[in-house]
Amino acid sequence: MRTVITISLNSKAYQLEAVGYEALRAYLQVAEQRLAGNPDQREILADLEQAIADKCGRYLGPYKNVVTSEEINEVLREMGPVEGGAEEGARQAAGGGGVGDAKGVGAGASGGGFDAAGNAHGADAAGADAGAANSAGSGGGASGPDYFGTAGDWNTSGTSGGYGAAAGAGAAGETNSGGTNTGGTAGTGASGNANSGTGAGGPTPGEPLRRLYLIREGAMVGGVCKGLAAYLNIDVSIVRLLFVVLVVLTGGVWILVYIVMMFVIPYAQTSEQHAAAHGWRFNAEELVNRAKAHYAEFRGSQKMQRRQWKEQRRMWKFQHKQWQEQQRAWERWGSAQGAPPPPPPPWGPGQQPANASYSSQVLHGIVRPITELLGALLFIAFMILLVSLVTRHRIFGWWLPHDIPLWLGVVILVVLYRAVAAPLRQARYSAYYGTPFAHGWVALWGTVVWLGLVAFLSWLAWQHWPDVQEFLQDMADGWRRLMQQRPDTSPAGPERTAVYYLAALPSCALHSWTGRKVQSHGEVDGADMLGEATDGDVVDPGRGDLLHGFE
Amino acid sequence: MAANEKFGGIRKGLLEFVILKVIDADKVYVADMLKKLAGTEFATQEGTLYPLLSRMRRDGLVDYEWKESEAGPPRKYYELTPSGRTQLAELADYWHVINKTIEELGPKI
Numbered sequence: 191m192r193t194v195i196t197i198s199l200n201s202k203a204y205q206l207e208a209v210g211y212e213a214l215r216a217y218l219q220v221a222e223q224r225l226a227g228n229p230d231q232r233e234i235l236a237d238l239e240q241a242i243a244d245k246c247g248r249y250l251g252p253y254k255n256v257v258t259s260e261e262i263n264e265v266l267r268e269m270g271p272v273e274g275g276a277e278e279g280a281r282q283a284a285g286g287g288g289v290g291d292a293k294g295v296g297a298g299a300s301g302g303g304f305d306a307a308g309n310a311h312g313a314d315a316a317g318a319d320a321g322a323a324n325s326a327g328s329g330g331g332a333s334g335p336d337y338f339g340t341a342g343d344w345n346t347s348g349t350s351g352g353y354g355a356a357a358g359a360g361a362a363g364e365t366n367s368g369g370t371n372t373g374g375t376a377g378t379g380a381s382g383n384a385n386s387g388t389g390a391g392g393p394t395p396g397e398p399l400r401r402l403y404l405i406r407e408g409a410m411v412g413g414v415c416k417g418l419a420a421y422l423n424i425d426v427s428i429v430r431l432l433f434v435v436l437v438v439l440t441g442g443v444w445i446l447v448y449i450v451m452m453f454v455i456p457y458a459q460t461s462e463q464h465a466a467a468h469g470w471r472f473n474a475e476e477l478v479n480r481a482k483a484h485y486a487e488f489r490g491s492q493k494m495q496r497r498q499w500k501e502q503r504r505m506w507k508f509q510h511k512q513w514q515e516q517q518r519a520w521e522r523w524g525s526a527q528g529a530p531p532p533p534p535p536p537w538g539p540g541q542q543p544a545n546a547s548y549s550s551q552v553l554h555g556i557v558r559p560i561t562e563l564l565g566a567l568l569f570i571a572f573m574i575l576l577v578s579l580v581t582r583h584r585i586f587g588w589w590l591p592h593d594i595p596l597w598l599g600v601v602i603l604v605v606l607y608r609a610v611a612a613p614l615r616q617a618r619y620s621a622y623y624g625t626p627f628a629h630g631w632v633a634l635w636g637t638v639v640w641l642g643l644v645a646f647l648s649w650l651a652w653q654h655w656p657d658v659q660e661f662l663q664d665m666a667d668g669w670r671r672l673m674q675q676r677p678d679t680s681p682a683g684p685e686r687t688a689v690y691y692l693a694a695l696p697s698c699a700l701h702s703w704t705g706r707k708v709q710s711h712g713e714v715d716g717a718d719m720l721g722e723a724t725d726g727d728v729v730d731p732g733r734g735d736l737l738h739g740f741e
Numbered sequence: 742m743a744a745n746e747k748f749g750g751i752r753k754g755l756l757e758f759v760i761l762k763v764i765d766a767d768k769v770y771v772a773d774m775l776k777k778l779a780g781t782e783f784a785t786q787e788g789t790l791y792p793l794l795s796r797m798r799r800d801g802l803v804d805y806e807w808k809e810s811e812a813g814p815p816r817k818y819y820e821l822t823p824s825g826r827t828q829l830a831e832l833a834d835y836w837h838v839i840n841k842t843i844e845e846l847g848p849k850i
Binding site: 200201221225228229230233234237238240241244268269270271272273407466 | 787796814
């Protein structure tokens, strides 16, 4: 168990482990000091914060919302020391110590900072320089209490497993922290520290990784072509042309492929992902290497993935429960205080963790249609049971006991359905919020797909199962009986008539539909039925014609 | 003083030239620049790049526009100003001159 601190980076909340937070705070403080006097100080700091936020986002996902201190260290190592510019650095140091010495520090620090490729020798040299500077600094009595405080912080985080505390840092690291402590110019310490981290940790700049993303900027439909073009490093127009040709050649089937790609491939959202979408050099050798690496990774991680998947599901459930509890707490609080604040869902549409790892985003793209399909099937089953219960007072030969009224039976059925469907819905929501494009139109699209599935499956069942035909026939009869009973007991006001008319409509449609198959048994048409249902006198011939149209 | 520290000085001096060149090729985000430079001699980091870019902007060499992004705040999208382009051309010429001079001086290495 570790303490977590919530911070805001450029107006977005992030949760960090306490140790990591200390390291980050120290980094930003040093940056601020080094940029002192720079007219763009605020702006640069905001840029740095945003860059850090992007890098942190890389480590977050729907099932992980805390950045660990190790990850923060990695992020800061990638950020590298902030260079206030040689002049500014020199000026700062000169304020405290001898001018000549200060210049030496500036040169040493910048040289070392540039050796980010991970040269231990460079780090050592810089360390030595910093050491020299520190003796000069302490001779000059440079350290103000303010600087000292920062340096102390810095060291604490460094030694407690924070920034740049890679075990291999060894002597260079020691020299540096010493330099920081006595030298007092936090800037020197910062660059020295970063160097030792680099020297031990190896090369930091992210290796060139190219990934297929959708690119929304300048996209015509979903950004698939744009993303592919970036991935393959060819012109968008060529890809688009190719797609159009493919659509024509496959007689439209390719459109489906496009839609599937739109769902499965994640959007490039952060600038890091944009860079990954455009990638870096692309040649055959790299392609082969990557394929090999991916295969090895795939082989190695299959088991891991299954375990992770299980764990993830457990986490979802847990998160959901937590969220509900939180909401309930808010509600209680709200009713006590009078004015309830809006409950913040941990991964609501507003601040979804859009930075799930690439593979989990793809996984969600695949999981969603499956849950959608299962949901549709479940709904159909529910509707069949419900109709069967209402019209025939039984489900699969099981009669409703006489002491349970019909409405209670319906309620029980609905509750049962909700209970069964809840986990499915849960999975679907998780999939929504796991993918970055869970906005209005996608939700709408989900509904459309769902309705389409219901219609399609009903039609399929109708075509292939005689049982279903019989069932629908029964249902139509049941409705008719229901309609026949009602008007006798109630006066037929105009609005009542309208209600019955509406209620009778599906029955008629259904009947005329099923009627096609059973016409030999006896002709019953929709208008007649409606006539019976409403005693004939309220239906004008025009409406009857309308219903005839259904046949 | 180790040789590669001297190289560091050379690279540092050339970084601005390289950045101008990268931005000239295409309008870019900072992350793009870093990716482009990663793996080259001029691999650099945010901590170096942001202050440098801000100074170059103050010098009127580059400018940026904010570009909306789907998630998160808008990003800076850098491009060269006319004077940046002029300076890039000058630097490129100068670079050729230096190259030539070095090759002509003394025996071939």
